[in-house]
Amino acid sequence: MTMRARALAVASRGHIVISRAPVGSLSIGSRIASNNAGQRQQHRRPSPGAQALDPHGARSFSVSHAVMAAPSAAAAAVKQAKKILTAEEAKEKMSPEEKLRLSRVRNIGIAAHIDSGKTTATERVLFYTGRIKAIHEVRGKDSVGAKMDSMDLEREKGITIQSAATFCDWTKNEDGEDVKYHFNLIDTPGHIDFTIEVERALRVLDGAVMILCAVSGVQSQTITVHRQMKRYDVPRISFINKMDRMGANPWKAVDQINSKLKIPAAAIQVPIGTENEFKGVVDLVKMEAVYNDGPRGIRIKTGPIPDELKELAEEKRQILVEKLADVDDEIAEIFLDEGDPTPEQIKAAIRRATTALKFTPVMMGSALADKMIQPMLDAVCDYLPNPADVTNEALDKTKGEKPTMLIPYNSLPFVGLAFKLEENPYGQLTYIRVYQGMLKKGTFLYNAKSDKRVRIPRIVRMHSNEMEDVTEVGAGEICAVFGVDCASGDTFTDGGLPYTMTTMYVPDAVMSLSIKPSASADADNFSKAMNRFQREDPTFRLHVDDESEETIISGMGELHLEIYVERLRREYKVACTTGQPRVSYRETITRKAEFDFLLKRQSGGPGDYARVAGWIEPSEDPDKNSWESRVVGGTIPDKYISACGKGFLEACEKGVLLGHRVIGAKMVITDGATHVTDSSDFAFNLAAQMAFRKTFPEAGGTVLEPLMKTNLVVPSEFQGAVLMLLTKRNGTINDTEVNGDDFTVLADCSLNSMFGFSTHLRAATQGKGEFSMEFSHYSPAPPHLQKELIAKYEAELEAKRTK
Numbered sequence: 001m002t003m004r005a006r007a008l009a010v011a012s013r014g015h016i017v018i019s020r021a022p023v024g025s026l027s028i029g030s031r032i033a034s035n036n037a038g039q040r041q042q043h044r045r046p047s048p049g050a051q052a053l054d055p056h057g058a059r060s061f062s063v064s065h066a067v068m069a070a071p072s073a074a075a076a077a078v079k080q081a082k083k084i085l086t087a088e089e090a091k092e093k094m095s096p097e098e099k100l101r102l103s104r105v106r107n108i109g110i111a112a113h114i115d116s117g118k119t120t121a122t123e124r125v126l127f128y129t130g131r132i133k134a135i136h137e138v139r140g141k142d143s144v145g146a147k148m149d150s151m152d153l154e155r156e157k158g159i160t161i162q163s164a165a166t167f168c169d170w171t172k173n174e175d176g177e178d179v180k181y182h183f184n185l186i187d188t189p190g191h192i193d194f195t196i197e198v199e200r201a202l203r204v205l206d207g208a209v210m211i212l213c214a215v216s217g218v219q220s221q222t223i224t225v226h227r228q229m230k231r232y233d234v235p236r237i238s239f240i241n242k243m244d245r246m247g248a249n250p251w252k253a254v255d256q257i258n259s260k261l262k263i264p265a266a267a268i269q270v271p272i273g274t275e276n277e278f279k280g281v282v283d284l285v286k287m288e289a290v291y292n293d294g295p296r297g298i299r300i301k302t303g304p305i306p307d308e309l310k311e312l313a314e315e316k317r318q319i320l321v322e323k324l325a326d327v328d329d330e331i332a333e334i335f336l337d338e339g340d341p342t343p344e345q346i347k348a349a350i351r352r353a354t355t356a357l358k359f360t361p362v363m364m365g366s367a368l369a370d371k372m373i374q375p376m377l378d379a380v381c382d383y384l385p386n387p388a389d390v391t392n393e394a395l396d397k398t399k400g401e402k403p404t405m406l407i408p409y410n411s412l413p414f415v416g417l418a419f420k421l422e423e424n425p426y427g428q429l430t431y432i433r434v435y436q437g438m439l440k441k442g443t444f445l446y447n448a449k450s451d452k453r454v455r456i457p458r459i460v461r462m463h464s465n466e467m468e469d470v471t472e473v474g475a476g477e478i479c480a481v482f483g484v485d486c487a488s489g490d491t492f493t494d495g496g497l498p499y500t501m502t503t504m505y506v507p508d509a510v511m512s513l514s515i516k517p518s519a520s521a522d523a524d525n526f527s528k529a530m531n532r533f534q535r536e537d538p539t540f541r542l543h544v545d546d547e548s549e550e551t552i553i554s555g556m557g558e559l560h561l562e563i564y565v566e567r568l569r570r571e572y573k574v575a576c577t578t579g580q581p582r583v584s585y586r587e588t589i590t591r592k593a594e595f596d597f598l599l600k601r602q603s604g605g606p607g608d609y610a611r612v613a614g615w616i617e618p619s620e621d622p623d624k625n626s627w628e629s630r631v632v633g634g635t636i637p638d639k640y641i642s643a644c645g646k647g648f649l650e651a652c653e654k655g656v657l658l659g660h661r662v663i664g665a666k667m668v669i670t671d672g673a674t675h676v677t678d679s680s681d682f683a684f685n686l687a688a689q690m691a692f693r694k695t696f697p698e699a700g701g702t703v704l705e706p707l708m709k710t711n712l713v714v715p716s717e718f719q720g721a722v723l724m725l726l727t728k729r730n731g732t733i734n735d736t737e738v739n740g741d742d743f744t745v746l747a748d749c750s751l752n753s754m755f756g757f758s759t760h761l762r763a764a765t766q767g768k769g770e771f772s773m774e775f776s777h778y779s780p781a782p783p784h785l786q787k788e789l790i791a792k793y794e795a796e797l798e799a800k801r802t803k
């Protein structure tokens, strides 16, 4: 469609022009509320001290509803009677100071593919905002390491393992005036093994900077963080880093954001030179050249657009405006009138479209060469939402978990989410995002999950591994507290609100390892460490195998588990003996099989008697197990039916073939029988377990193995070698690409075939190849592997029996 046709199409939606007038008076936040919530038009928030709101009392924020669906008189009366405030009214009640405070706060994260330069960019942010006095590089020659990589392990390995929070103030010039913004910033790891860190950061942040490499463009982890940003509705600006690198091509990256991530994106800058000639950018909003000047590029200098770039800048500005017209009605109308939007209109449209998750503006620079970080900070202020712009909801426990809007208003009752736990020398540190109300030192809060009241003895603002004590923190901010016993994901309220917040998505573990302290004297420290790691990291799991009695840890990959073993050694002085890393297989059934099972045991006293009949079959959701009762005539009394279901689910925890978890199975119970004295919950639970285990082979029991989305980047000359490596591992190659001197392959490989891959890749590419893996899905393991695994498992069981 041509631009004009598109503009006409927008105009033909007719009433938009009419509807915008009244909506113009709404804050961007209200618009976002409507956009974010999609069809959830009834946003409500609790009035101070009051419980939940009447559904009829809330005002709709959707653009068309603001005009057409004025609240009925009856609804207005209900609202009056209950003194209910709508979200908008609550915002109206905010004092001008509070509104101003929030408009100057940005809670942002930096997320990207591994090694894109997140930590390097954050280091510049801290330097330019005056938080640190000198810049230290990741893996730099001075051996100091970047501020945000504060763990020794991070500095040694040059990777980020834990997300690190900091805060800083950025002073921005607005119409000749200096305006100070407060940033709460989280630098997240890029490696997929630490993905939970990205997940929990995005859960609580209002906006993000997505960094891309100018040479590699959109990479596998960029796609992962994109999915995560979508999951939590996080608006983003994009920053193409490494413009100084050979083969840098920002236009390809912009195209890939559009085509691979499917978010409308356009550059808002044009580079002045590339690779080692990269000097600065042309700002397409203001149409001026921007350069860094002074030591470490500390100053920003503007000037006229170089002659040779004038045409390109015009062309790219046109593309920017066209993209905006596709997602923003105001710019579309200007097009309809064949007008040229002003810089202010473009800027406002970028903000509207970005915060409404319809667009991402793309900037470019080089963190390592100290170029164009300051314009990125200005863009954070200009285009990313402040806490009042974002819709956050809690679930009202007294109303069937009905979503209830939270407002970052200091005088509302407190609601906050503990999103991350961390142990440090002073005790357990809990990171909290304050969604509503104020957090004050010495006050009591209520943990909505454990139902416990806790005192807040100490509040700090974190600056990587350093902290600053504060006495209170306002709504919409992020801070950390000491001395609070809770788990990651717990909701805190002031006790008056029956709210809980949804927690984050926790991916399944794909790899496990048996582990034990080498010296038995270390057992105490070992279990202390294990408790802590589990509390801090929901993707790190531990269980004791009841047959082998081994402690098994499981997690997101080899590196994830390796890091914990290393942390045990360094932080707890516990050396450990570990087994071979093992794949977390799954077991499933592939067809329906019937059962009629009688448990009848007599051992002196009262016996066990239970008969269960029915069938097992693959469940609708291949990741979940379910059960159903179709028992008629009370052949199994109600009180024993749930024991059957429980028994089935317990049996699924340990499959028949390998002892791994069963997924995708369903049990339907149709009939049974009881005995007057010998039937019990226990007997029916056991009977269902035994029936399932007995029927499993007949139902086509199969071993599933994790398939991993594997991304390899190697210098082009190793293309052949790397393809051979993948073929040997039966990898399915999905895509290949040449980016400058780099060759990229995307393949599906079974996790089992990838053990030791990094060593082989290193050898095949003279250490120049990189790869990352991410769990994709479970798929049936090849028959020979299934046979081998089952034989091994049976031999282990046999050995145990004869021991």
Ligand SMILES: Nc1nc2c(ncn2[C@@H]2O[C@H](COP(=O)(O)OP(=O)(O)OP(=O)(O)O)[C@@H](O)[C@H]2O)c(=O)[nH]1
Residues within 6 Å of the ligand: 112, 113, 114, 115, 116, 117, 118, 119, 120, 121, 137, 138, 139, 158, 159, 160, 188, 189, 190, 191, 241, 242, 243, 244, 245, 365, 366, 367, 368, 369
């Ligand atoms: N040429 C060039 N190299 C850069 C630039 N920014 C970062 N690097 C280098 O890229 C490597 C990775 O940088 P980091 O800042 O650790 O990247 P990261 O995204 O934080 O890494 P993870 O957190 O481990 O995913 C380091 O060697 C940096 O020096 C840049 O603008 N240009």
